[in-house]
Amino acid sequence: MDFAGGGGGGGGGASLSEMYQSARRLLLSARDGVARVERLASAPTSSSYSSSAPLVGGGGAGDPAAAEEIQGLCAQMDRLWRSIPAKGQRDLWKRKVEQLSEEVESLKETLDKHSFRQRKRILEAKERAELFERANGESSHVLQIFDDEAQARQSARTSARALDEAYETGVAILQKYSDQRDRLKSAQRKALDVLNTVGLSNSVLKLIERRHRVDKKIAYGGMILTVVLMVAFWRLTH
Structure with missing residues (x-):
């Protein structure tokens, strides 16, 4: 072609x-x-x-x-x-x-x-x-982020241990208050017995009772204050 x-x-x-x-x-x-x-x-x-x-x-x-x-x-x-x-x-x-x-x-x-x-x-x-x-x-x-979270968990555990220690300290303080209250009651009963024995007037007895009520309020106030301080410390650590 x-x-x-x-x-x-x-x-x-x-x-x-x-x-x-x-x-x-x-x-x-x-x-x-x-x-x-x-x-x-x-x-x-x-x-x-x-x-x-x-x-x-x-x-x-x-x-x-x-x-x-x-x-x-x-x-x-x-x-x-x-x-x-x-x-x-x-x-x-x-x-x-x-x-x-x-x-x-x-x-x-x-x-x-x-x-x-x-x-x-x-x-x-x-x-x-x-x-x-x-x-x-x-x-x-x-x-x-994982490292930061691990550090935060470690800090939380440390705070929890500190809170447990504070709680144990508070329980010990309350126990001491309770022991003191029992001793005060025992002393009061003995004092009343002595006063009754020596024949003191009713007004003196009423004064002693008012003092006892004041002491009781002071004791309860101290216990309440201790509990409030413990709760405030726990919130600050968390």
Whole structure:
């Protein structure tokens, strides 16, 4: 199907055929490169595929620049087929060049899609790395929170021990007050017995009873004050 017309057209036909074959080889090579990329992307181990790798390695025919080279050849062939004198050959080369141009356009669209996916993978990889770094920072923050909580629990246990000691001290003080009250009652009874024996007046006895009531109020007041102080100390420590 090569153009073999006479005169100057024959030389043009041979050049056109060579450029067409070269363009077809580049196109097939580019398609093979795209197919390899698609197999890598759809393979089960595609997660290990490097998102920073080129679309088709080595800048070969699968590189987007190859499509531009084929388009340049198509532009040259478009000028050449117009100079073919024979209408049948001219129409044939027109269809072949147009078909090749359409295939190159389709290839460019595929390459653009793969390029977009590659950029998207790179962006996702960067976002994952940033999230991982951020997660590590947040883990350190969580560990710090746990340390703070442990220190707070230790402080609470220390305060609880101090409160228990204060409670035991208060109980001991109240016990002493109770013992003193019992001794006072015993002394009062003895005093009353003595006074009754010596025949003191009722007014003296009433005075002693009022004194006893005052002493009792003082004792109860001391116990209440001790309890209030213990409750206030417990609230301050918590």
